[in-house]
Structures are given as structure tokens and as C-alpha cells.
Amino acid sequence: MSRIEDLLERMTLAEKLGQxxxxxxxYAVTGPVIAGDSTESIRDGTIGNLLNMIGAxxxxxxxxxxxxxxxxxxxxxxxxxxxxxxxxxxxxPLGETAVFDPATWERTAREAAxxxxxxxxxxxxxxxxDVSRDLRWGRTAExxxxxxxxxxLMAHAKVRGFQxxxxxxxxxxxxxxxxxxxxxxxxxxxxxxxxxxxxxTLREVHLPPxxxxxxxxxETIMPAFTDLNGIPMTMHIPLLRDxxxxxxxxxxxxxxxxxxIGELIKHGVAADLVEAATLSLKAGVDIDMMAGAYRHGLPxxxxxxxxxxxxxxxxxxxxLRLKERLGLFDDPYRRxxxxxxxxxxxxxxxxxxxVGARSITMLRNQNGALPLDPPPRRLCVLxxxxxxxxxxxxxxFAASEPDDPVSVLAGLRDGFPGTGIVHATGAxxxxxxxxxxxxxxALCDDADAVILCLGExxxxxxxxxxxxxxxxxxxxxxxxxxxxxxxxxxGTPVIAILFSGRPLVIPWLADNADAILAAWFPxxxxxxxxxxxxxxxxSPGGRTPISxxxxxxxxxxxxxxxxxxxxxxxKDPYTSRYLDVANDPLYPFGHGLGYGRFTYAxxxxxxxxxxxxxxxxxxxxxxxxxxxxxxxTVFLFTRDKVACVTRPLLELxxxxxxxxxxxxxxxxxxxxxxxxxxxxxxxxxxxxEPGDVEVLVGPCADRAQxxxxxxxxx
Ligand code: NOJ
Numbered sequence: 001m002s003r004i005e006d007l008l009e010r011m012t013l014a015e016k017l018g019q020x021x022x023x024x025x026x027y028a029v030t031g032p033v034i035a036g037d038s039t040e041s042i043r044d045g046t047i048g049n050l051l052n053m054i055g056a057x058x059x060x061x062x063x064x065x066x067x068x069x070x071x072x073x074x075x076x077x078x079x080x081x082x083x084x085x086x087x088x089x090x091x092x093p094l095g096e097t098a099v100f101d102p103a104t105w106e107r108t109a110r111e112a113a114x115x116x117x118x119x120x121x122x123x124x125x126x127x128x129x130d131v132s133r134d135l136r137w138g139r140t141a142e143x144x145x146x147x148x149x150x151x152x153l154m155a156h157a158k159v160r161g162f163q164x165x166x167x168x169x170x171x172x173x174x175x176x177x178x179x180x181x182x183x184x185x186x187x188x189x190x191x192x193x194x195x196x197x198x199x200x201t202l203r204e205v206h207l208p209p210x211x212x213x214x215x216x217x218x219e220t221i222m223p224a225f226t227d228l229n230g231i232p233m234t235m236h237i238p239l240l241r242d243x244x245x246x247x248x249x250x251x252x253x254x255x256x257x258x259x260x261i262g263e264l265i266k267h268g269v270a271a272d273l274v275e276a277a278t279l280s281l282k283a284g285v286d287i288d289m290m291a292g293a294y295r296h297g298l299p300x301x302x303x304x305x306x307x308x309x310x311x312x313x314x315x316x317x318x319x320l321r322l323k324e325r326l327g328l329f330d331d332p333y334r335r336x337x338x339x340x341x342x343x344x345x346x347x348x349x350x351x352x353x354x355v356g357a358r359s360i361t362m363l364r365n366q367n368g369a370l371p372l373d374p375p376p377r378r379l380c381v382l383x384x385x386x387x388x389x390x391x392x393x394x395x396x397f398a399a400s401e402p403d404d405p406v407s408v409l410a411g412l413r414d415g416f417p418g419t420g421i422v423h424a425t426g427a428x429x430x431x432x433x434x435x436x437x438x439x440x441x442a443l444c445d446d447a448d449a450v451i452l453c454l455g456e457x458x459x460x461x462x463x464x465x466x467x468x469x470x471x472x473x474x475x476x477x478x479x480x481x482x483x484x485x486x487x488x489x490x491g492t493p494v495i496a497i498l499f500s501g502r503p504l505v506i507p508w509l510a511d512n513a514d515a516i517l518a519a520w521f522p523x524x525x526x527x528x529x530x531x532x533x534x535x536x537x538x539s540p541g542g543r544t545p546i547s548x549x550x551x552x553x554x555x556x557x558x559x560x561x562x563x564x565x566x567x568x569x570x571k572d573p574y575t576s577r578y579l580d581v582a583n584d585p586l587y588p589f590g591h592g593l594g595y596g597r598f599t600y601a602x603x604x605x606x607x608x609x610x611x612x613x614x615x616x617x618x619x620x621x622x623x624x625x626x627x628x629x630x631x632x633t634v635f636l637f638t639r640d641k642v643a644c645v646t647r648p649l650l651e652l653x654x655x656x657x658x659x660x661x662x663x664x665x666x667x668x669x670x671x672x673x674x675x676x677x678x679x680x681x682x683x684x685x686x687x688x689e690p691g692d693v694e695v696l697v698g699p700c701a702d703r704a705q706x707x708x709x710x711x712x713x714x
Pocket of ligand 1: 051125178258
């Protein structure tokens with residue numbers, strides 16, 4: 001008999017439910033703390049999984065109680081939100097997405113897994129794969145932006161990175177694709193609010209990244225807190241049981257979000273924990289995180305005949321199988337046994353610096369304001385995010401220390417050693433005091449360039465951080481206006497660096513700063529990454545993975561909108577438009593400048609007809625007409641001109657990178673398979689339809705900047 005079946009035969013009901021329970025934990029000076037409970041529950045087998053324990057010592061201490069002191073000795077599964085690094089932080093996911101490089105996405109996840117596993121952990125609650133087209137939603141910071149294909153590629157890269165080839169390896173973690181599904185379109189962009197979207201949008205936009213995670217072998221999935229068209233995801237039988245387990249044949253572990261089973265009561269679909277637990281169990285949710293609903297509710301549900309012991313056993317089996325796949329039965333201390341070598345830690349920090357710099361997205365650069373090369377004699381650095389190391393971590397920081405990140409100021413002092421740097425905060429991130437602005441901007445007078453470090457506090461994005469006014473908070477715009485006025489009078493360039501977990505609505509700044517960098521939250525090496533870009537040692541490589549609106553009223557504004565029957569025509573008022581703002585975003589998806597200047601020519605296709613089974617090769621010549629070496633990100637879109645249903649105005653099919661010296665021309669080759677052009681017809685069946693398709697290639701999703709060629713689907 002297998003180990004798992006043998007255990008199942010010997011387990012009491014309480015021990016079984018313990019395996020389906022995950023509880024928050026921590027380590028105080030007095031010893032371990034288990035939320036609302038004690039280590040006794042690990043000893044008696046009624047808590048089988050923990051979250052949030054940090055440090056190999058505490059993790060192993062907990063593991064020892066489970067393995068050596070509980071009746072059956074089943075190891076604990078211990079997880080943490082290792083979202084973009086564990087102790088060393090890489091850029092937040094939205095920032096990292098801007099790098100547009102799946103190999104990098106995988107590498108940072110691999111490094112995060114190594115570092116977390118060295119702390120004894122075996123699971124991360126990542127990657128977050130929620131496509132977000134509403135920047136009010138704070139969790140936009142944690143995801144892959146507005147595009148589904150990017151979500152798909154991110155899913156693959158992150159699952160591979162966290163889990164490696166063998167999830168039982170001492171440096172591998174179980175990944176958790178979350179939040180399944182369609183958490184991004186919460187109403188009004190308000191966190192935890194209801195979701196109401198069409199079946200088409202669900203299937204075309206929100207499900208594919210999760211399908212990709214399943215294909216990549218993801219071990220666990222977390223249902224979203226939210227409801228979808230009236231059914232809370234934590235009890236969603238059609239999607240959890242029929243789609244994930246049925247259609248996709250996935251047999252991994254479903255772990256609820258924090259107290260989400262209990263929240264079925266507030267959703268108004270369960271009267272009490274017994275009903276809530278019943279609903280989740282029936283949908284196949286295996287682990288109850290923090291609701292205590294399975295532990296306390298399922299014994300009663302069983303007695304009342306609402307659930308069967310077979311249903312419970314099925315979940316227990318899946319949890320035990322996961323522990324087995326993670327190698328926890330064979331050696332529960334395999335992770336965290338060996339401390340990491342200093343060299344590995346050093347290399348990881350270098351990677352964080354490199355990815356941090358490459359994630360920085362240059363939105364604007366007038367008259368060559370950047371790079372600051374040769375280095376200026378004097379630099380004036382203003383703003384509340386200049387000397388704000390802890391903020392550089394972003395909304396999730398795992399086991400990192402608040403004072404560990406390199407602040408912008410520290411990075412600039414290191415990166416511009418011969419430059420005199422003066423600094424003042426000028427205004428706080430988020431209060432109404434303007435009294436510091438006058439003195440601060442006076443410092444601009446003697447500077448050769450002014451750097452404004454503006455944006456959000458780290459906790460103004462992420463979970464529970466929706467914003468109805470996603471602008472520069474507090475009096476930061478007043479600071480920017482005063483600094484720009486003062487500097488302009490002397491012809492001094494002003495460079496604004498924005499730190500945020502979302503695009504910000506910055507119409508005034510966009511017209512008035514000489515240069516704007518979206519730095520997102522770059523992580524541990526923030527200051528060095530910023531200095532590398534400002535100094536021109538690295539050409540900014542970021543391309544925005546989400547459109548920046550001109551006005552909040554445009555939201556959702558994203559490149560993949562479907563056409564209107566009355567497309568905007570400036571001469572015709574009865575067309576699709578606003579009275580008070582343009583339709584297009586301020587910065588489109590994919591926008592980002594570098595220190596090169598690229599032009600595109602000679603788009604060519606290997607064929608002008610395409611069957612579903614064919615692949616077309618697409619070539620384009622790219623020239624760097626700028627004065628510095630740089631890397632360009634080349635995007636490939638299609639547009640299905642006539643179809644049986646309306647198709648998006650642009651659909652991303654891929655992207656490629658090319659690095660060119662100044663004055664050089666190179667060729668970018670990409671391919672497009674006919675099967676990628678399948679779409680859902682009126683009955684939501686996948687079809688490949690004959691007809692014309694435009695192939696469009698260029699630097700971003702702005703149609704005017706794309707070269708086009710025609711292809712006939714046959
Ligand atoms: C709630 C969040 O929604 C989820 O993303 C996270 O993994 C859990 N809390 C655990 O911290």
C-alpha cells in the first residue's frame with residue numbers, strides 16, 4: 001500500500017481536517033506564535049500547514065514538532081508570499097513585466113525560490129496572473145499588466161522558475177497561480193468588489209494565463225476572494241471542479257485565499273461555517289487558509305450528511321501527494337539545511353540591480369535631457385521618494401529588511417561620485433503640508449539638473465489599496481510645479497522619476513517635465529538601478545505593460561479594445577469619443593524610450609497565405625539612428641479585419657529584442673502560427689476563419705507607429 005493510502009487509513013477525522021488547514025504563524029522573542037491557536041495543534045495534528053513563518057530555524061522548529069512529536073509525523077507545508085523576491089527583492093511584478101523578457105522572469109523566480117528554500121520554505125503564493133485593465137485596483141502592481149499573452153508567458157516563466165525541473169529539489173518551491181479567476185475586473189476598481197464580465201472576456205482574457213500555469217505544471221492554485229457573475233470563486237464548481245480538474249485534468253492543490261471560505265457568509269451564500277465549508281469542499285478547495293471552516297465546520301457537515309468522507313479524503317490525498325512531491329516526507333529538513341554561499345547572494349543582488357535598471361521605463365525624454373552623461377557638476381534631488389529605502393520594496397516584501405534597499409539618494413551618491421548632490425524632501429508622500437516646498441526648490445538654483453523622486457507609498461498599491469484618484473498623492477504635484485518653474489527660469493532640465501504600483505494620471509507632468517521615468521518599485525537595488533539609467537550605463541529597457549491614461553475617466557483604456565461601429569472621427573460628433581479628452585492613452589501599451597532611436601523598415605512575410613497548420617516567418621529591419629547603443633523591444637500584433645464576431649483592434653502575438661550599436665541596422669525575425677489566429681465564434685467555439693489579417697510590427701501598441709502587411713487566412 002502506498003504511504004498516502006496507509007496514512008489515510010490511520011488518520012482520524014481531526015487529523016484529516018488538519019491536513020486541510022493552513023494557519024498564519026510567526027516567531028516572537030518568546031517563541032512561535034500560531035494565529036488564534038498554539039503549537040499544540042501542530043502536535044495533535046489538527047494544523048497541517050502554515051503560512052508566514054520566516055527563517056530556517058523557526059521553520060525547522062515547527063517541522064520538528066509535526067514530524068517528531070505528532071502521532072503520524074506528517075510534515076508541514078509552510079508557505080509565504082514570495083512575490084518578487086524573498087530577502088533580495090527584484091522589481092515588483094508589474095515593473096518586472098516591463099522588462100519583456102521571459103528568461104529574466106524565470107531567473108528572478110528561480111533566485112527567489114533558492115533564497116526562500118534556504119529559509120526552509122516549500123511554497124510561495126505566486127505568481128499572480130490577474131490581467132488588470134483598471135489601474136484603480138491596487139493589485140495591478142502584482143500582476144502582468146493588461147495583456148493576456150503576457151500573462152500566459154509570465155505564468156510559464158514563473159512556474160518554471162519557482163518549481164524548477166523537480167519540485168522536490170532542496171531549492172524548489174511549490175508555486176501557486178492566483179487569483180483564479182478574473183479578480184482584476186472588480187467593479188469600480190475597488191478591491192474585493194464583485195466581478196461581472198462576459199463569458200467571452202473570461203475565456204479570452206482571464207483564463208489563458210491559468211491554463212498556461214497548469215500546462216507548466218503548477219502545483220497549487222488559489223481561488224480569488226471575489227465572486228464571478230454571482231458565484232464566489234471559492235465555491236465555483238463550474239470553474240474549479242469542471243474546468244480546472246475536468247477540462248484541464250489538473251490534480252494539484254487548491255488553497256483558499258485568507259479566510260475566503262469564511263467570507264462565503266458575507267457573500268451571502270452560506271449561513272454559517274458549516275455551509276461555507278460544505279460549498280468549498282464540494283468545489284474541490286483542498287486547503288482552508290485561516291477560516292477554520294474545515295476544522296470546525298466539516299465534522300458537523302459530515303454528521304448532517306452534507307458532505308461525505310470520500311470528498312474529504314480526496315482533498316487530503318491531494319495535500320499529502322503535494323507534500324510527497326515536494327520531498328517533505330523523505331526529508332522534511334531538506335530546505336534550509338545549508339546556508340547560502342556569499343557568492344550566490346552577491347550574484348543575486350547583481351541580478352536585482354540589472355533587472356531593476358532594465359525595468360525602468362522612460363516615458364519621455366525631451367531634448368536629450370537623459371542620460372546625464374557627462375555627469376553633472378551639481379545635482380539637486382528633491383521629493384519624498386529620494387531617501388526612502390523601505391518604500392523601494394513595494395507592497396510585498398517577504399523577508400526583506402526595510403533598511404536593506406539602496407535609496408535613490410544613496411545610489412546617486414555612489415553612481416555619480418564626482419557630482420555635488422543636494423537633497424530636500426520638499427513635500428511628504430501624502431499630506432497637505434506645503435511649507436517645505438519653497439526651501440526645497442531654492443536648491444534647484446545652483447544645479448545642472450534636477451531630479452524629482454515622486455510617487456506612491458509602497459502600501460498605496462498591492463492588496464487592499466484601490467485608489468479613486470490615482471494621481472501624485474499629497475502635494476507632490478505642487479512640488480513638481482514649483483521646481484519646474486524655478487528650474488525652467490534658468491534652463492535647468494528636470495527629470496521626474498515616478499515610483500508606483502500602477503500607472504499614475506499625470507497629464508501636467510507629462511507636458512512639463514523634461515524627462516519622466518516610471519521606475520515602479522525596483523526592489524533591493526533601487527538606487528543603483530536608477531543611477532545606472534540616469535548615468536547612461538544602462539539604456540532604459542522598460543516598456544509599459546499597461547496603458548497610461550490621460551484622464552481617469554478613460555479607464556479602462558487598453559490596447560485590445562474591440563472596434564466601435566462609429567469609430568472616432570474628429571469631424572463627426574456622433575462617433576465614439578469624449579467631449580473633453582482624446583480616446584487614446586497618454587502612453588500606450590509597450591511604450592518606452594531608450595537611449596537609442598529606432599526606425600523600422602521593410603516588413604516582410606515568408607508567405608501571403610496561411611493555413612491553420614502553417615507558420616509564417618516575419619522579418620523587419622530595425623535601425624538605431626540614435627547616438628548610443630541600445631536595445632529595442634519589437635512587438636508583433638495582428639488585426640483580424642472581418643470575422644464572424646468583432647475582434648480586438650490589435651492582438652499581441654509576440655515580441656523580440658534587438659541590441660544595436662549607434663548607426664547600425666539589424667533584422668528581427670518572428671514567427672506566427674496559423675493556430676494562434678483561432679478565436680471564439682458567436683457560440684464560443686474555437687474557429688480558424690478564412691479572410692484577411694493584418695500583421696503589424698513596431699515599438700508599441702500605437703497604430704500610427706506600426707508597419708503593416710497583409711496576410712490571407714485560407
Ligand atoms: C491574501 C491575498 O489575497 C493573497 O494574495 C495572499 O497570498 C494571501 N493573503 C496570503 O498572504
